[in-house]
Amino acid sequence: xxxxxxxxxxxxxxxxxxxxxxxxxxxxxxxxxxxxxxxxxxxxxxxxxxxxxxxxxxxxxxxxxxxxxxxxxxxxxxxxxxxxxxxxxxxxxxxxxxxxxxxxxxxxxxxxxxxxxxxxxxxxxxxxxxxxxxxxxxxxxxxxxxxxxxxxxxxxxxxxxxxxxxxxxxxxxxxxxxxxxxxxxxxxxxxxxxxxxxxxxxxxxxxxxxxxxxxxxxxxxxxxxxxxxxxxxxxxx
Amino acid sequence: xxxxxxxxxxxxxxxxxxxxxxxxxxxxxxxxxxxxxxxxxxxxxxxxxxxxxxxxxxxxxxxxxxxxxxxxxxxxxxxxxxxxxxxxxxxxxxxxxxxxxxxxxxxxxxxxxxxxxxxxxxxxxxxxxxxxxxxxxxxxxxxxxxxxxxxxxxxxxxxxxxxxxxxxxxxxxxxxxxxxxxxxxxxxxxxxxxxxxxxxxxxxxxxxxxxxxxxxxxxxxxxxxxxxxxxxxxxxx
DNA sequence: CGTAAAATTGATATTTCTCAATGAGAGTGG
DNA sequence: CCACTCTCATTGAGAAATATCAATTTTACG
Numbered sequence: 001x002x003x004x005x006x007x008x009x010x011x012x013x014x015x016x017x018x019x020x021x022x023x024x025x026x027x028x029x030x031x032x033x034x035x036x037x038x039x040x041x042x043x044x045x046x047x048x049x050x051x052x053x054x055x056x057x058x059x060x061x062x063x064x065x066x067x068x069x070x071x072x073x074x075x076x077x078x079x080x081x082x083x084x085x086x087x088x089x090x091x092x093x094x095x096x097x098x099x100x101x102x103x104x105x106x107x108x109x110x111x112x113x114x115x116x117x118x119x120x121x122x123x124x125x126x127x128x129x130x131x132x133x134x135x136x137x138x139x140x141x142x143x144x145x146x147x148x149x150x151x152x153x154x155x156x157x158x159x160x161x162x163x164x165x166x167x168x169x170x171x172x173x174x175x176x177x178x179x180x181x182x183x184x185x186x187x188x189x190x191x192x193x194x195x196x197x198x199x200x201x202x203x204x205x206x207x208x209x210x211x212x213x214x215x216x217x218x219x220x221x222x223x224x225x226x227x228x229x230x231x232x233x234x235x236x237x
Numbered sequence: 238x239x240x241x242x243x244x245x246x247x248x249x250x251x252x253x254x255x256x257x258x259x260x261x262x263x264x265x266x267x268x269x270x271x272x273x274x275x276x277x278x279x280x281x282x283x284x285x286x287x288x289x290x291x292x293x294x295x296x297x298x299x300x301x302x303x304x305x306x307x308x309x310x311x312x313x314x315x316x317x318x319x320x321x322x323x324x325x326x327x328x329x330x331x332x333x334x335x336x337x338x339x340x341x342x343x344x345x346x347x348x349x350x351x352x353x354x355x356x357x358x359x360x361x362x363x364x365x366x367x368x369x370x371x372x373x374x375x376x377x378x379x380x381x382x383x384x385x386x387x388x389x390x391x392x393x394x395x396x397x398x399x400x401x402x403x404x405x406x407x408x409x410x411x412x413x414x415x416x417x418x419x420x421x422x423x424x425x426x427x428x429x430x431x432x433x434x435x436x437x438x439x440x441x442x443x444x445x446x447x448x449x450x451x452x453x454x455x456x457x458x459x460x461x462x463x464x465x466x467x468x469x470x471x472x473x474x
Numbered sequence: 475c476g477t478a479a480a481a482t483t484g485a486t487a488t489t490t491c492t493c494a495a496t497g498a499g500a501g502t503g504g
Numbered sequence: 505c506c507a508c509t510c511t512c513a514t515t516g517a518g519a520a521a522t523a524t525c526a527a528t529t530t531t532a533c534g
Binding site for chain 1: 489490491492493499
Binding site: 074076077078080081082084095096097102103129132133135136137139140141142143144146147148149150151153154155156194196197236237 | 311313314315317318319321332333334339340366369370372373374376377378379380381383384385386387388390391392393431433434473474
């Protein structure tokens with residue numbers, strides 16, 4: 001939310017040894033293309049709570065998340081907030097039709113992104129259909145996630161919402177880190193509430209309830225999944 | 238839900254005078270391409286209530302809606318249903334990454350689709366990046382709609398949900414028909430409830446409430462927007 | 475017409491929210 | 505190093521919104 005103090009790394013970064021090389025949009029590029037692509041992106045750091053872009057801002061850049069977690073959200077005029085997703089390394093942000101962002105994005109903890117100016121990136125895509133195809137794949141994947149989330153928001157109880165969230169979040173982290181029954185939760189309870197369409201109090205009570213039932217243990221900065229099967233049963237599919 | 242009795246139109250249909258020519262995926266094709274494309278699609282009719290495809294079915298075709306309205310939905314194992322969207326003429330259905338549909342689609346009233354077998358359609362796209370770009374545009378548009386809908390499901394009251402639905406639905410029809418304060422609602426109250434994350438009783442009561450307040454009039458097969466400004470105020474953004 | 479399905483309405487139950495108080499952890503300055 | 509303060513999280517009590525259950529009423533259809 002503070003004005004963002006941007007650090008632009010001068011040089012010394014190569015796509016070829018980028019952490020998200022294999023999973024991000026750039027996975028569609030061959031080594032030669034990658035060297036050209038390298039000149040388009042700049043690594044930019046954001047610290048905890050900084051806003052990377054805001055809803056309704058004119059889109060000047062696209063972003064590839066390299067490190068950290070971001071919250072993506074929309075606000076109603078009266079301040080109610082709905083988090084529409086959390087972005088993790090490999091996620092590509094900024095695509096839209098209107099020329100304006102249709103949600104806001106903040107860093108949760110320290111974040112590094114690879115930032116591309118819109119125009120040169122657009123030109124680069126122009127004659128690289130396989131990059132376009134990759135972007136399309138990511139969009140379709142997100143659309144699937146969005147639909148799953150609609151089911152959660154519209155048809156699940158508070159218990160089911162939290163259980164499904166914990167499992168889904170663990171699942172996403174699995175693609176990035178070694179599997180573990182310890183699930184780090186870098187976002188606040190309020191973030192979780194705004195993601196699940198609940199209040200912070202309900203989220204807190206539901207955590208406590210899951211813990212009392214022996215399904216999880218609340219630890220510092222996350223939870224420990226004591227009884228994954230039980231949490232899965234609670235998530236009801 | 239009944240097994241679908243499919244009628245395949247033999248011939249006599251040309252993309253060039255298709256109703257959705259200007260808005261659908263095919264708007265990206267030039268006349269020469271269009272003649273080739275013509276051989277890929279078949280017009281197929283579905284009658285009210287028929288299922289066009291089901292979640293988890295292996296994707297064998299893509300669909301371009303030509304006429305009518307479809308409900309797109311996901312079911313939880315215990316039968317709870319969330320409608321993730323209504324498809325209208327010009328909408329393109331069936332894209333996914335897994336090779337299986339990730340939602341089900343039923344006809345609401347009579348529906349005509351242009352059906353494309355997956356493999357030949359895939360091959361046709363292969364060397365037509367502008368078609369891919371068009372598909373990507375449609376995906377991004379849907380993603381935006383999905384995010385808006387998450388806000389509705391997670392953060393709006395029943396009154397706001399219904400008001401926002403009526404305005405949004407009117408808006409979508411506006412692109413297809415002449416603007417009118419009479420808003421046809423071909424879907425059932427249950428469909429509306431499952432779209433808004435409410436029960437049918439709450440939807441019914443909220444309609445009645447809007448009518449008592451003079452904001453709308455409930456008419457056969459739809460509503461009349463008596464006081465659009467008031468409904469907009471209720472929708473709260 | 476008569477029957478079935480859909481929609482409405484009412485009474486009550488339940489879930490989740492709201493408001494309020496308390497507790498715990500992180501960082502700061504004495 | 506310790507009080508202080510700030511933010512975040514938890515807990516409790518009561519209120520409100522929406523769901524559930526049940527009964528009509530209306531509409532659709534054979």
